[in-house]
Amino acid sequence: MSPTIRHAPHRVYPYELFGNTLVVQPRGDAVGFALHEVRTEMAEICHLAQDSRVRHLLIDLSTERYYGSMVLGDLVEFGQLVRRRGGRIGLCGASSELLSVLRLMHLDETWEIFPAIAAGLQSIASIPVREQIWRRRWIVAAILVLGSIGTAIALWPKPNRGLEYGHQLVKLWEDFESRRALAGDEELHRLSRKVRTRLEPIVADLSQRSRNGPLTSLEEAVLLAAQPWLRALDMSGLEAQQNLDEARFHLNHAETLMAQGPHAAASLPQAAIPAITPDTSESLTDDGETVMPALDANDG
Numbered sequence: 001m002s003p004t005i006r007h008a009p010h011r012v013y014p015y016e017l018f019g020n021t022l023v024v025q026p027r028g029d030a031v032g033f034a035l036h037e038v039r040t041e042m043a044e045i046c047h048l049a050q051d052s053r054v055r056h057l058l059i060d061l062s063t064e065r066y067y068g069s070m071v072l073g074d075l076v077e078f079g080q081l082v083r084r085r086g087g088r089i090g091l092c093g094a095s096s097e098l099l100s101v102l103r104l105m106h107l108d109e110t111w112e113i114f115p116a117i118a119a120g121l122q123s124i125a126s127i128p129v130r131e132q133i134w135r136r137r138w139i140v141a142a143i144l145v146l147g148s149i150g151t152a153i154a155l156w157p158k159p160n161r162g163l164e165y166g167h168q169l170v171k172l173w174e175d176f177e178s179r180r181a182l183a184g185d186e187e188l189h190r191l192s193r194k195v196r197t198r199l200e201p202i203v204a205d206l207s208q209r210s211r212n213g214p215l216t217s218l219e220e221a222v223l224l225a226a227q228p229w230l231r232a233l234d235m236s237g238l239e240a241q242q243n244l245d246e247a248r249f250h251l252n253h254a255e256t257l258m259a260q261g262p263h264a265a266a267s268l269p270q271a272a273i274p275a276i277t278p279d280t281s282e283s284l285t286d287d288g289e290t291v292m293p294a295l296d297a298n299d300g
Contacts, residue, residue: 062093
C-alpha cells in the first residue's frame with residue numbers, strides 16, 4: 001500500500017500529501033460548483049492542514065489562468081493555518097496575469113513563488129525514501145526489468161564462432177583438395193568460385209570482430225587460414241601453392257585447438273557444419289547444393 005495519504009475525489013480542491021508537504025491544486029472559479037461542495041472540501045483541507053504530518057503547503061496554480069475571489073480567499077486561509085504552525089507556503093506555476101493579482105494582494109511578500117510544482121517540492125518538501133520509491137515504482141520496475149534483460153543477455157551462451165568456422169573450413173578443405181587434383185580448368189573455376197562464396201563471409205565476419213575486440217586463438221587461426229586460401233584462388237603455379245601451404249599450416253593449428261577441449265565440439269550446433277564429406281562423395285554446386293563428383297577411373 002502507498003505510504004501517502006489517500007484523498008477523496010475532490011473537484012474543487014484536489015490535494016495530495018508529499019512527505020510533510022500538502023499540495024493543493026484548485027480547479028478554477030468556485031462559482032461553478034455548488035456552495036456546499038466548496039465548503040465541504042475546504043473544511044477537509046483545513047482539517048488536514050492541521051494534521052501532525054503536514055508541515056508545509058504548496059498551491060499548484062498551473063491548471064488555470066484565473067481564480068475567483070472565493071478560491072483565492074480559501075487559499076489565504078489554508079496558508080494562514082500552515083503559517084501559524086511555522087510552516088512554509090509556496091505558490092507554483094502561476095500565470096503572469098495571476099501573479100499580478102497575487103502581488104496586488106501582497107501574497108508574494110509572505111508566500112514563496114516557484115515556477116512549477118516540481119521546483120516547490122524540491123525546495124520545501126521532505127519526502128521519505130520509502131515514499132519516493134513508491135511514487136517512482138513504475139520507473140524502478142522498468143529499471144529492474146531492463147537490468148534483468150541486460151543480465152540475461154550478458155549471461156546467455158554466445159555462439160562459438162571459432163569452433164563453427166573451424167569445422168566449416170576443415171570440411172571445405174577436404175572437399176577442395178579431393179576435387180582440385182582431378183579437376184579440369186572449367187571445373188576448377190567453378191570449384192574456386194564456390195569456395196570463395198564460403199570463405200568471404202567468414203573472413204569478413206572475423207575481420208569485423210577483430211576490429212571490435214581481440215579474437216580468440218581459434219578464431220585467429222581460422223582467419224589466418226582463410227585469408228591466404230582466398231588469395232590462392234586468384235593465383236596459379238608456385239604462388240598459389242605457397243598460399244595454400246600457408247592456409248594448411250594455420251588450418252592444422254586450428255584443428256589442434258579444436259581438439260584440445262571435447263566440450264568445445266559438443267557445444268557446436270550440428271546444423272552449423274556443412275555436409276561436405278569426401279567419403280560420401282558430396283560436393284559443391286553453382287547454387288550452393290551438393291552433387292556427386294565424377295569418379296576417378298580407378299574407383300569402383
